[in-house]
Amino acid sequence: MFKSLDDRDLVARCREGDRMAEDELYRRYAAKIYTLCRRYLRDDEDAKDLMHDALIKALEKIDSFNYSGDGSLYAWIRQITINMAVNHIKRYRWKIVALEDDMLDTRDLIEDERVTSIPHEVLLGWISSLPDVRRAVFNLYCIDGYTHREIASMLGISEKGSAGILAQARKQLKEKIRRYLKEA
Amino acid sequence: MNNWEDNIRDMLEGYESPLPEGSLAEFQARRKATAKAASIKRLWPVWLATAAAAAICVPLFLNHPQEKGRDHQTINQSTEEMVVEASVPIIAESPAMEVLPLPEPPTNTPTRHTNVRKFAPDTNQRQTAVPAEVYSSSKQEGPTEEIQTSFEEVVSGQPPCDNTGTLIIPELPQDVVKPAPARRRITGSILVAAGQLPAAVGGTASLFAPKTSPTGYSHTHYLPVKAGVTASVPISSSLSITTGINYSLYMSSYAYRISSTQFGENMQYVHYLGIPVSLNWKFVSTGNFDFYVGAGVEKAFFMGASLAGSRIKKDGGYLSLLGSGGVQWNASKLIGLYLEPSMSWSFMPEPRITETYLTEHPFTFLIATGIRINLNNR
Numbered sequence: 093m094f095k096s097l098d099d100r101d102l103v104a105r106c107r108e109g110d111r112m113a114e115d116e117l118y119r120r121y122a123a124k125i126y127t128l129c130r131r132y133l134r135d136d137e138d139a140k141d142l143m144h145d146a147l148i149k150a151l152e153k154i155d156s157f158n159y160s161g162d163g164s165l166y167a168w169i170r171q172i173t174i175n176m177a178v179n180h181i182k183r184y185r186w187k188i189v190a191l192e193d194d195m196l197d198t199r200d201l202i203e204d205e206r207v208t209s210i211p212h213e214v215l216l217g218w219i220s221s222l223p224d225v226r227r228a229v230f231n232l233y234c235i236d237g238y239t240h241r242e243i244a245s246m247l248g249i250s251e252k253g254s255a256g257i258l259a260q261a262r263k264q265l266k267e268k269i270r271r272y273l274k275e276a
Numbered sequence: 277m278n279n280w281e282d283n284i285r286d287m288l289e290g291y292e293s294p295l296p297e298g299s300l301a302e303f304q305a306r307r308k309a310t311a312k313a314a315s316i317k318r319l320w321p322v323w324l325a326t327a328a329a330a331a332i333c334v335p336l337f338l339n340h341p342q343e344k345g346r347d348h349q350t351i352n353q354s355t356e357e358m359v360v361e362a363s364v365p366i367i368a369e370s371p372a373m374e375v376l377p378l379p380e381p382p383t384n385t386p387t388r389h390t391n392v393r394k395f396a397p398d399t400n401q402r403q404t405a406v407p408a409e410v411y412s413s414s415k416q417e418g419p420t421e422e423i424q425t426s427f428e429e430v431v432s433g434q435p436p437c438d439n440t441g442t443l444i445i446p447e448l449p450q451d452v453v454k455p456a457p458a459r460r461r462i463t464g465s466i467l468v469a470a471g472q473l474p475a476a477v478g479g480t481a482s483l484f485a486p487k488t489s490p491t492g493y494s495h496t497h498y499l500p501v502k503a504g505v506t507a508s509v510p511i512s513s514s515l516s517i518t519t520g521i522n523y524s525l526y527m528s529s530y531a532y533r534i535s536s537t538q539f540g541e542n543m544q545y546v547h548y549l550g551i552p553v554s555l556n557w558k559f560v561s562t563g564n565f566d567f568y569v570g571a572g573v574e575k576a577f578f579m580g581a582s583l584a585g586s587r588i589k590k591d592g593g594y595l596s597l598l599g600s601g602g603v604q605w606n607a608s609k610l611i612g613l614y615l616e617p618s619m620s621w622s623f624m625p626e627p628r629i630t631e632t633y634l635t636e637h638p639f640t641f642l643i644a645t646g647i648r649i650n651l652n653n654r
Contacts, residue, residue: 123292144303148310207283212291234281
């Protein structure tokens with residue numbers, strides 16, 4: 093019954109405290125949010141916890157959501173999740189993460205069309221294996237479309253620092269892609 | 277942005293990772309726990325208001341006299357629990373009393389008999405203490421001095437009606453000639469007397485403390501202490517129906533004289549639980565304060581009583597007509613603290629065992645305070 097509801101009606105039901113509607117919201121967006129969380133966090137277990145926290149927080153704040161068209165609900169939940177993920181990374185950024193030692197020169201170009209042949213899970217695994225801050229900057233800039241100014245504000249770093257960290261993340265990822273494609 | 281990054285973005289944005297097993301159940305459990313925690317947190321104004329109401333009510337309660345626990349040497353307070361039925365007007369066993377031995381009788385030894393006569397208040401005869409039996413000197417030449425006082429006389433101070441052996445214990449004059457009666461006989465006679473009069477409202481309490489008796493008995497009914505929680509359901513912007521539950525405590529003390537030098541006192545505590553229903557009209561609402569008037573009824577149920585250490589488990593409740601006006605401070609959308617002067621007229625069905633402030637003052641004026649939950653206002 094709830095599968096046929098559009099996002100606006102689903103939100104209205106969630107505001108009334110309808111548990112079935114909340115479960116339907118989970119079914120609709122949990123997988124996408126989980127994927128997003130896996131991009132930002134190293135550990136899949138942490139990603140699952142963050143996904144649950146983000147959806148619960150969205151339900152707690154559902155009264156403040158203003159429906160503005162198709163996709164607005166997912167965009168709103170996604171924003172909450174990204175903020176929580178960044179806060180999580182900031183809280184743990186003091187952790188020392190060993191950098192990859194075998195970072196080689198990456199002047200060689202990557203064949204773009206071959207990138208699409210890489211399985212999604214492999215890509216997710218590479219991204220989540222990046223060091224915390226690099227992972228956050230890469231996700232925020234390359235996938236979620238934030239500017240360096242916004243990233244700097246969110247992470248408490250300078251714009252220049254954001255750009256430098258992004259460069260390091262790109263280098264690390266390109267190497268992994270090249271190796272994979274070479275072996276493939 | 278490099279093209280390979282665009283490709284990665286396009287690939288991952290539409291991708292949905294398979295969820296771990298049991299993820300939905302885990303989410304539901306966490307959601308439930310979070311909602312419960314949030315509701316507890318939202319109720320902090322309730323706890324605050326309850327604490328404030330308790331802070332007001334507890335000192336009121338403590339300031340009332342507590343059971344003094346006077347133990348005279350001659351009083352043996354019964355501590356056994358008694359189940360008392362309302363249909364049986366015998367209430368509690370009176371404390372066993374030992375009457376002091378009297379002076380030596382004169383040469384004309386009195387004999388015992390149990391005549392009961394009407395008391396004529398316009399005579400010059402003194403009241404004579406006759407615990408259970410009347411003593412007269414059958415050998416005296418002069419007129420016998422047989423003076424009794426019926427139960428009703430002592431209670432009401434009025435000339436008695438016909439009675440069939442009801443007795444009361446007035447003050448013992450010094451020169452009454454009589455032997456010390458047996459303790460058991462006194463107790464039995466009082467109980468029998470009370471049993472013979474179903475209309476003996478108050479039973480032992482009245483026996484001990486007739487209000488207008490010239491013999492020195494007295495009772496004091498203290499103002500009741502009430503506390504409660506009510507809920508208000510709005511039916512329009514200014515009208516609402518208020519209901520809830522009220523606890524009332526009625527305390528009374530009964531002092532009685534055992535002899536010219538010894539007194540006894542008993543405390544009575546009667547507990548009621550009442551359900552009020554009233555219609556309130558909010559005529560002024562400024563800021564966090566609402567001013568209102570209301571009218572309604574309250575049905576109070578007897579919850580228990582104790583008198584001189586004996587418990588009374590069953591008695592009648594009462595019905596009250598209420599009129600009130602008050603002010604409510606809205607601590608939050610849900611909870612309010614109210615101060616409500618109110619008047620009530622109570623109807624107390626008879627027969628009943630306990631007498632309280634309400635028995636003598638069916639029309640009362642009270643100032644009630646408590647917390648109110650505003651429904652439909654979340």
